[in-house]
Amino acid sequence: MKIMRTPIIAGNWKLNKNPQETTEFVNAIKNDLPKNTDVETLICAPAVDLPALIEAAKGSELHVGAENCYFEDEGAYTGETSPKVLNEMGIDYVIIGHSERRGYFHETDEDINKKAKAIFANNMKPILCCGESLETREAGKAEEFVEGQIKADLEGLSADQVSNMVIAYEPIWAIGTGKTATADQAEEMCAAIRKTVADLYDETVADKVRIQYGGSVKPANVKEIMSKENIDGGLIGGAALQPDSFLQLAHYKD
Numbered sequence: 318m319k320i321m322r323t324p325i326i327a328g329n330w331k332l333n334k335n336p337q338e339t340t341e342f343v344n345a346i347k348n349d350l351p352k353n354t355d356v357e358t359l360i361c362a363p364a365v366d367l368p369a370l371i372e373a374a375k376g377s378e379l380h381v382g383a384e385n386c387y388f389e390d391e392g393a394y395t396g397e398t399s400p401k402v403l404n405e406m407g408i409d410y411v412i413i414g415h416s417e418r419r420g421y422f423h424e425t426d427e428d429i430n431k432k433a434k435a436i437f438a439n440n441m442k443p444i445l446c447c448g449e450s451l452e453t454r455e456a457g458k459a460e461e462f463v464e465g466q467i468k469a470d471l472e473g474l475s476a477d478q479v480s481n482m483v484i485a486y487e488p489i490w491a492i493g494t495g496k497t498a499t500a501d502q503a504e505e506m507c508a509a510i511r512k513t514v515a516d517l518y519d520e521t522v523a524d525k526v527r528i529q530y531g532g533s534v535k536p537a538n539v540k541e542i543m544s545k546e547n548i549d550g551g552l553i554g555g556a557a558l559q560p561d562s563f564l565q566l567a568h569y570k571d
């Protein structure tokens with residue numbers, strides 16, 4: 318029996334859309350979103366689009382998120398985004414540890430852990446991404462690898478914090494490739510992540526933390542993925558860029 322955690326359907330726009338496109342997208346979806354208590358919806362946009370996203374989403378069910386931030390609130394860190402300012406602007410969630418940031422921008426588990434702490438210190442919630450490469454999966458080491466990421470990234474976080482955050486399992490080989498992990502593969506890893514949280518904290522925390530799957534989620538496969546016991550949401554790239562596709566994902570229960 319699936320424990321009831323509020324499902325969370327989130328778009329990660331990556332480096333796509335400008336402020337005008339952001340406003341147009343939100344205007345196209347905002348009156349047709351599910352009630353927050355039924356399915357939580359969220360768009361995570363590039364930092365330069367956040368003022369437009371926040372303005373357009375005002376008064377609607379849509380939550381607003383950033384794709385990244387720094388772990389310091391202020392100082393001499395040219396080019397970085399302050400978590401303090403994101404909170405002041407009205408941001409709810411911040412994605413951390415996406416494989417693109419780990420890979421292209423050399424973010425370490427230590428950086429990601431500091432970011433998680435900074436996000437909580439600023440009253441927002443992290444969406445912590447984890448996931449293995451194809452090479453690691455083929456070597457039979459996927460679970461061990463992801464467990465290592467989770468342990469390092471959650472280091473020093475309280476039970477209450479972890480209960481309120483989101484973890485996104487995104488196998489690198491399924492991102493933007495059209496190659497989805499099967500719903501069973503996704504479920505297997507999400508269950509392993511929940512068990513890691515239970516081992517690090519306790520069953521209550523593990524029952525509360527929401528775990529998303531990400532990697533080629535689309536309207537055609539979202540229902541099956543969301544039917545799995547340990548999957549509480551989707552973190553969606555490509556299929557979250559078009560309003561009609563995002564609405565179909567958000568209404569996967571209908």
Ligand SMILES: O=C(CO)COP(=O)(O)O
Nearest residue numbers: 329492493532533554555
């Ligand atoms: O990386 C992802 C979301 O963070 C997944 O991207 P796609 O849905 O385009 O595969």
